[in-house]
Each structure stands twice: as C-alpha cells, then as structure tokens.
Amino acid sequence: MFKKILIANRGEIACRVAATARRLGVKTVAVYSEADARARHVQACDEAVLIGGPAPKDSYLQWQRIIEAAKATGAEAIHPGYGFLSENEDFAQACAAAGLVFIGPPASAIQAMGLKAESKRLMEQAGVPLVPGYHGADQDPALLKKEADRIGYPVLIKASAGGGGKGMRAVHAAEEFDAALASCKREAINSFGDDAVLIERYVQRPRHIEIQVFGDTHGQCVYLFERDCSVQRRHQKVLEEAPAPGMSEARRREMGEAAVAAAMAVGYVGAGTVEFIAEQDGRFYFMEMNTRLQVEHPVTEAITGQDLVEWQLRVAAGEPLPLKQHELRMHGHAIEARICAENPEAGFLPATGRLGVARWPSHVKFQRGDVRIDSGVDEGDEISPFYDSMVAKLIVWGETREQALARLDASLRDTHIVGLQTNVAFLRRCAATASFARADLDTALIEREKAALFGQPGLPLRVAAAAVVAHTLAEEATTVGSDPWSRRDGWRLFGASARRFDLAEGEAHHEVLLSRHHQGGMALTVGGESIAFAVRSTGTEQHELLLGEGLGLQRVTVKTYKRGEQVAVFADTGSALLTEVDVIAHAGEGQGEGGRLTAPMPGKLVAFLAQPGDAVTKGQPLAVMEAMKMEHTITAPRDGVVAELLFAVGDQVGDGAELLKLKAAE
Template sequence: MFKKILIANRGEIACRVAATARRLGVKTVAVYSEADARAKHVQACDEAVLIGGPAPRDSYLQWQRILDAAKASGAEAVHPGYGFLSENEEFAQACAEAGLVFIGPPASAIKAMGLKAESKRLMEAAGVPLVPGYHGAEQDPALLKAEAERIGYPVLIKASAGGGGKGMRAVMKAEDFEAALASCKREAINSFGDDAVLIERYVQKPRHIEIQVFGDTQGDCVYLFERDCSVQRRHQKVLEEAPAPGMTAERRREMGEAAVAAAQAVGYVGAGTVEFIAEQDGRFYFMEMNTRLQVEHPVTEAITGQDLVEWQLRVAAGQPLPLKQDELRMSGHAIEARICAENPEAGFLPATGSLHIARWPQHVSFERGDVRLDAGVGEGDEISPYYDSMVAKLIVWGEDRAQALARLDAALRDTHIVGLQTNVAFLRRCAATKSFSEADLDTGLIERERAALFETPGLPFTITAAAVVAHTLAVEALQQTDDPWSRRDGWRLYGAAIRRFDLELAGTHHEVKLARRHQGGMQLTVEGQQLPFAVNSVGTESHELILGEGLAQKRVMVKVYAQGEKMAVFAEQGSAIVTEIDPIAHAGEGSAEAGRLTAPMPGKMVSFLAQPGDKVTKGQALAVMEAMKMEHTISAPRDGIVAELLFAVGDQVGDGAELLRLEA
C-alpha cells in the first residue's frame, strides 16, 4: 500500500478519498486554489499545496503544477477524483512518465473510451449491444442526413467527443435535421474543439442504467451490479438508485457481462462505469464508458457493503481485486439525491452565495449508515461561481425500495439550507411523484411530472405566518426584562392588544394580526381567517405551533431561521422563504414620489436628524421613532430637501400621520 497520495481534486470526493486513506494508514496531500484556501478538503488532508487562482483553468486543470506538488510532497500516487483531470489521458500519461501511480485506468483505456465513435466501434467488435446508428469518421452533411434516414426518425445527433449533454440534439423529422446538425457541430467545436458527430436511433422513453465495473492489474474484472440514473435534467443526473427497479437476475447478468466485456476490450484497470440506454421492454444498448469513479458510487457501496475508494487504492497498489464475481452480494435498496445550489423554477440555473445555515438530518453518517452525507462544504462556506454547483450528496439505504423512499423523504425534510437557493424542496417533490414512487422511470420523468414538480402549492401560508410570529415572540422572550414598563407582550388592563405583522411571500404582501385576549391565549388572523393560536418554543429555531381548537386543532412542528428580515421556515408540509417587513424601518418607501414620510403605527417621536432646508440623500437617516418599546430609524426614500417638520420631539403620532415633507 502507498505511504502518501496526492488528491488532484476538491469538494466531497477529495474529502471522501482522504477519509478512506486515513483508515488505511495512508497520508494525503491536498491541492487547492486561492478560492479554496479554507475549504473542507484542505482541512481533511495531512498536507496542502496552493496551485493557482480560483478558476479551474488556473489551478485544478494545471496538471504540471499538480505533478510538481506531488513530487515536492513525496507522494507516490495521484487520485484524480471525478471531473477536472480524471479522464484526461495526457495527465494519466504524464503521471506515469513522472514515476507516479495514476489511481485510475491506463491512458490507453481513457483514450479508447474518450471518443464516442471510436469506443462504439470497439464495443461492436467486442459483441456489446449498440443502438442502431452511424459511428463513422466521414462527416459530410449529406452522408449524415442519409444515414439518419436509413436509421429512421426520430434520431439523436451526438458530439463524438462530447459529454454532459453538449452537442446533442434529438431530431424528430427529416426537415429539422440540417439545422440541428449545424447547431450540434457549433456547440461541439466550442466545447471540445472537435465537431465530429455520430447519429443514433432516438430511443423512446429510455432508461439510463449503468454498471459499476472494476478491473485489476492481474487481468481480472468484475461488475458490482447496476444503478438506475434515469431521473435527469439537461442530461445531468438528479436521483440515482441501486439496484435498478424491475431488473431481473437474468438481465442483470447480461448487462454485467456486457459491461465486463467492454472494460476488458480496452484493458481496463480500476473503477469505471459502463452506461447503457435501456428500453422499457428490457433491451439495452451501450452508450459510453466513464473511465473514473462516478458521483453516484455511494449507492453501489450501500447495497454491496464495499468501499470502492479502498478498492481503487488497493488495485492501484498492485493488489488483486478484494472479491471475485461469485463472492459479491447485494442487499437492500439505496437512493442518492444530489443537493445542488440552483433554482429549479428558473431552468435549474446555478446559484451562488453563503451557506448561512446548513443543517443535516440527525444521526447522519459521513461514511456509512442508513443515512449518509457526502459533503465538501459546511455551514458558513461559500458556494462560488468557479466550480460545480453540487453542495452535497444525500444517500439513504433501506431493506427495500419503499423503506429507502421513506428515509429519503425524511432526510430531505430535515435538510435545512439557508443563504442561497437549492434544489432540496424540488428533490423531495421529485421523489414523491407518482412516476418515481411507482418506479415508472425514464429520462423524461421530470418533464412528464411538471405539474407535480413546479405547480404544486408549497407550505400553507397559515403555517408560514404562524411560524414567523412564533419566532418573533421567542426572540422577544429572550430579550425580556423584569421592568414591567419594558415588557413587549402587549399586556393591557382590559381589552385585547392587536399586533400587526407585515409579511411578503413570493412578491405578495400579507397582513397578519396577533391578538392577546384579556382572558388569556392568543388569536391569529391570517387571510381573513381567525385561529386560536399557541406555541411551545425551544430556543428561537424550534417551535410547536398549535392552531385552532377542539377537533379542528392542528399541531405542527417547524424550524425557523432568520437572516436579516428574511426567515426560512421548514415543516413536514414543505418550506418557504418569507420577509418580515419592519414597517417603521421602511416608512415612506411606498410614497417616495410624493416625498412623504408617514408613521405606519402609533408611536412617539424621539428625534429628527435633519432640519428644514437640509439637503438629504436616499437612505439617509431622518428621524427616530419609538413604537412597541423599540426605537426605529426612518430613512429618506429619495434625494431631496427637507421642507417642513410636522411634529416636535416627544409628540405622540398616530397611525399614518405624515412626519415631514421632502421637496425635490
């Protein structure tokens, strides 16, 4: 076994490799960019070397710097992780020439599987099933169109050197072929520097099923069963599971043997994934081979009980495969959800920002267990624009698929991320769709389930509003003093005190009222509905809401996290981001054009910070008002000149009273 390895990657895979290496007594060296100086993977390794600027092209793709770091640190081997240089044949060859072990396949295997057309010619020779198509080198547009007509529409045009959905178009009829071909070629040359394409029959309602293979330097190769990765957006995976639902033992053996034949055809060593496109009747065709460890490898680990990173290290060190094919077993069912910083409602556009809150399910394991988390970031970290949008991978295991689904829903429910947009709520809806829950799987699932995924109402506003009120009351309770005149609980000698909360949700303003009744208890008025209300709080984040009374009473557990005026509410029924508007702090904003500042509620003038004739700028503090035992600063809604003060310090002002006038 190696004494020291360098990890030429970042994020959760670098953390995972470091953890496995430590268990085996192997020291690790991290490489990092200027953006990752405080990253989790840097802390996880024994040593760390800075290799360049934030952009990948200035750091993680600079393989000569990585080789220099390996030599300087005394590393014997390089683990490429996935992404970046993991499938770069030049890097693999350079490692070998530098006397370093590349923990992956030989450069020749990467090259053979790197070009889609060439790999399919090899697979055809090895007897691996292929989708009917054209994989030739001749790229004359007239020939390509003729081949498309021979195959029969619909067809799929794919960049030969491509991946990740780039340079790929489905063409449903002949008259659209030429425009689609031109578009694919432009995209391919821009993305890969090669505009060669291949043409294949477009499989209707396809499933994406992949086989995990492993080869050693002694020539042995095994398959560790299959994964179903059909749930995708923009040709990128969202949910992955193992084993594939509905897979028979006979079909599993056929696909596994085909995958092993594909790997052996190129002299494969290490971890790899052979990807197949499968029809609903079970027929399957070779699609491509990923010559690295896959992002979704934890579901295979969960059902086999094997550590695939440990297998990688042992095989790279020259040891034989830990198990033979007939010794491999699988148990239960596992599902992985990729948690990404993105906005599903905006076409899954990536998001950036700070993980202000990052709370994971209780009892989560960071390596093994029924609920596992693979994460390269933590609370307080930044998700930058330089790297992949994936925040973490949540993996669950169950005795069967039903139990795994239940654990996934509970784990996603208890995953609370605040500070930037993520797809957590979308993942939960996706796993709950009729198609996924009933294993009616194909790559068009997300589009087919659009109504359930994008049009389903979220957390009921009544619960959202009650949660915000509960949080506010809990914060105020912590600030309570023994001075009866400083109490903020709205106590009155007689009658009920009514308090207003101005909330904004998805651009819509809502007015919520809280009444404290003289006989005890509280009452909420939300969207015209009056509800008896009580709350049991633990700190300022955890609250049990009690809404209604008698047989109609509901008890709801919520978590509330505040970030300025914004509050993130999480509950069993869903989540919501709501803004609690301080009406005094925003006083005058709605009447900016008229230059008027008005009091949104009764209070007392504490001071004016500007006098008649003073020039003021937008946002400048103009007055201080006391209301509800708190002082609030009122700012100018626009540039102007103070024309007149309408009250004196110490005056009581009523709700809506104009405080001062601004002139242009």
C-alpha cells in the first residue's frame, strides 16, 4: 500500500478519498485554489498545496503544478477523483512519466473510451449492442444533418469528447437541427476543447442503466451490479438507485457480462462505469464508458458493503481485486439524491451564495449506515460560480425499495439549507411522484411529472406567518429576559394589544397582526382571517404552533432560522422563506431596476444572438451565458430594439449585471 497520495480534486470526493486513506494508514496531500483556501477537503488532508486562482483552468486543471506538488511533498500516487483531470489521458501519461501512480485506468483506456465515436467502434468489435447512429470523423454540418435525416427523428446530438450532459441536445424535427448542432458544438468546444459530435437515434422512454466495473493489473475484471440513473434534468442525474427496479437476474448477468467485455476490450484497470440506454422491454445499448469513479458510487457501496475507494487504492498499489465475481453479493436497496445549489422553478438555474445554515438529518451516519451524507462544504462556506453546483449527496439504504423511499423522504424533510436556493424540496416532490414511487422510470420522468413537481405551493401562509411570529417572540424573550416592563412583545398590564408584522414572500406582501387579549390569549390575523394562536418554543429555532380552536385546531411543529431580515421556516409538509420587513429601514427605496436584461447568475458571456439595431420579439434568445459547466439562454422580456451591448463575448459578469439595453421600437 502507498505511504502518501495526492488528491487532485476538491469537494466531497476529495474528503471521501482522504477519509478512506486515513483508515488505511495512508497520508494525504490536498491541492487547492485560492477560492478553496479554507475548504473542508484542505482540512481533511495531512498537507495542502496552493496551485492557483479560483477558476479551474488556473488551478485544478493545471496538471503540471499538481505533479510538481506531488513530487515536492513525496507523494507516490495521485487520485484524480471525478471531473477535472480524472479522464485526461495526457495527465495520466504525465503521472507515469514522473514516476507517479495514476489511481485510475491506463492512459490507453482513457483514450479509447474518451471519444464516444471511437469507443462505439470498439464496442461494436467487442459485440456490445449499439444504438443506431453516425459516429464518423467527417463533421461537415451538411453531412451531419443528412445523417440525422437518415436515422430519423428524434435524434440525439452528443459531444464526442463530452460527459455530464454538456454538449448534448435532443432534436425532434429537421428544422431544429442546425440551431441545436451549433449550440452543441459551442458548448463542447468550451467544455472539452473539441467540438466533434455524433448523432444517434433518440430512444423513446429510455432508462439510463449503468454497470459498475472493476479491473486489476492481474487480468481480472468484475461487475458490481447496476445502478438506475434515469431521473435526470438537462441530461444530468438527479436521483440514482441500486439495484435497478424490475431487473431480472438474467438481464443483470447479461448487462454485467457486456460491461466486463467492454472493459476488457481496452485493458481496463481500476473503477469504471459502463453506461447503457435501455428500452422499456429490457433491450439495452452501449452509450459510453466513464473511465473513473462515478458521483453515484455510494449506492453500489451501500448494497454490496464494499468501499470502492479502498478498492481503487489497493488495485493501484498492485494488489488483486478483493473479491471474485462469484463472491460478490448485494443486499437491500439504496437511493442517492444530489442536493444542488439551483432553482428548479427557473429551469434549474445555478445559485451561488453562503451556506448560512446547513443542517443534516440527526440520524446521519457519515460513512456507513442507513443514511449517509457526502459533502465537501460546511455551514458558513461559500458556493461559488467557479465549480459544480452540488452541495452534498444524500444516500439512504433500506431492506426494500419502499423502506429506502421512506428514509429518503424523512431525510430530505430534515435537511435544512438556508442562504441560497437549493433543490431539496424538488427532490422530495420528485421521490414522491407516482412514477418514481411505482418505479415507472425513464429519462423523461421529470417532464412527465412536471405538474406535480413545479409551481407547487410551499407552507400555507398562516403557518409560515405564525412561525415567523413565534421566532420573533422567542428571540425577544431570549434577548430581553423575563422582566415584563422591558419586553417588546406588546405586553400590557391591563387591556388588549396589537402588533403588526410586515412580511414578504417573493413578490407578495402581507400584513399580519398579533393580538393579545387581557386574559393572556393571542390571535393572529393573516389575509383578513383571524385565528387563535398559541406557541411553545424550545430556544429560538424549534416551535410547536397551535392554530385555531376546537375541531379546527391545527398543531404544527416547525423550525425557523433567521439571517438578517429573512426567516426560513421548515415543517414536515414543506418550507417557506419570508422576509420580516423593517418598514422604516426601507422607507424611500424604489424599484428602479425593473425591466433590465441582467445576468441571472455570475458566469461567462459566451454569445450575443442579436446586435445593436436588431428588432427582437418577446421570448427571442438574446444572449448565452455559461456558469457551473452549463449554458443558459437569456431571452427578451418584451418586443423592442437592441440599443447597446454592454459586455464583450468572453467577459466574466456578475450576478445582476446588465448585459444589453433594449429600447421600444419606434
């Protein structure tokens, strides 16, 4: 086994590798960018080396600096994690040339599987089933369009060097092809430095099923069963589970053996994933091979009881695989939810900001157990625009899928994140949909269930408002004490009193009145409705609310977190974010910024789709931005004429920056 390794990555995977290495008695070295100086992975390792600026191209993609850091610290091997350099054949070769072990497959395997078109040809020779398509080297747009017409719509355009949903578009009609091809090529060249694409038949209602494979330097290769990753948004995974629901033993063995054949065809060593598109009737086709550990590997660990990172370290050190195929077993069911900083209601737009609150389920076992959190951030950390939007992975295990689903719902309910938008509530709704509950899975599940997933109300206003009032009263009781003459809650020696709260939820503003009767009882008036109100608080964060009387009594337990004027409210049935407005402090403030075309998040401007003087119509695409590895299109909010472009293509722009001016048509 190695004495010291360097981890050429950041976030939760770097923390995970560091924890496994420590358990094995292996020292670790972290590398970090200027943005990650206080990051959790830096603290998790024995040593740390600064390698550059915040942007990945200035730090985590600078493999020469990483190799220099490994040699300077005496590391014997480099673990690339996933993303960044994990599938970079030049980096793997450079490690070998420097006398360092690359904890991953040989460069030749990365090269063979790195280009989708070439890998398809290899798989065809190995007898692995393929989707009908065009995988040729000729990238003339007219030829690609002709091939798409031949295959028949819908087709899928995919970046040949791509992954993670980048450089991928579904095209449903011939007239959409040219624009989709241009967008794919632009995103591919920005993400991978290669704009080559391939065209494939778009399988209807496909399932995305992948097989975990593992090879060693002794000629052995095994599969550790399958994962179903069908629930996706923008071609990126949202929920993953193992084993795949409805998978027969015969089909599992057939897919596993096909995956091993794919790995053996390229002399594979280490952890890899062979991804298949599967028809609803069970037929399956090779899609691609990820020559690295996958984000969703914990569900495989949960059902097999194996530590795949430990397997990586042992195999890279020259040891044989810990188990042979006939010794591998799976037990139970596991589901992983990717908790991301994003706004599902705005097309999953990435979000940035500080994690003011990050509270995980109280029954979490961080490395093993029924509920596990893998995260590379702590409360108070910043989610920046430089890296992936994932905050954490929540992994649950159960004896059955039904038990795992129940644990997933309970764990998402108890996950409280405040300070930036996340998809936690969306994940909970997604897991509760009829389709997911009965395992009616395909990659269009989110679109099919959109009525249940989007535009759903949060907590009822009366509950959210009562929670804000309860928090304020508890906070005042804590800061002022029990002396009634010093209290700020409207207490009177004789008679009733009333107190006004001005609350905002999104664009809506509400006036809430708290009334105290001379007998000591309280009432709330919310939206013109008066209801009896009582509260029992434990500190300032936990409250038991009683709303109404008699048969209409509603008892709700809530947690509240206040940061500035904002109060986040969490209950079993949902959450809400309200602003307790200080009317005096905001007197005189105007709206003045309305109607501008602004950046919805920090990122890079990659294209203007209109020029000064162009007449545009409402909804017309005007600009394209790239943030957190994805493209986002900004559209015209109304008809008008482009007056001025305020940035140049390639510029980094901040959240809310005005991109262009739009004037009324004359």
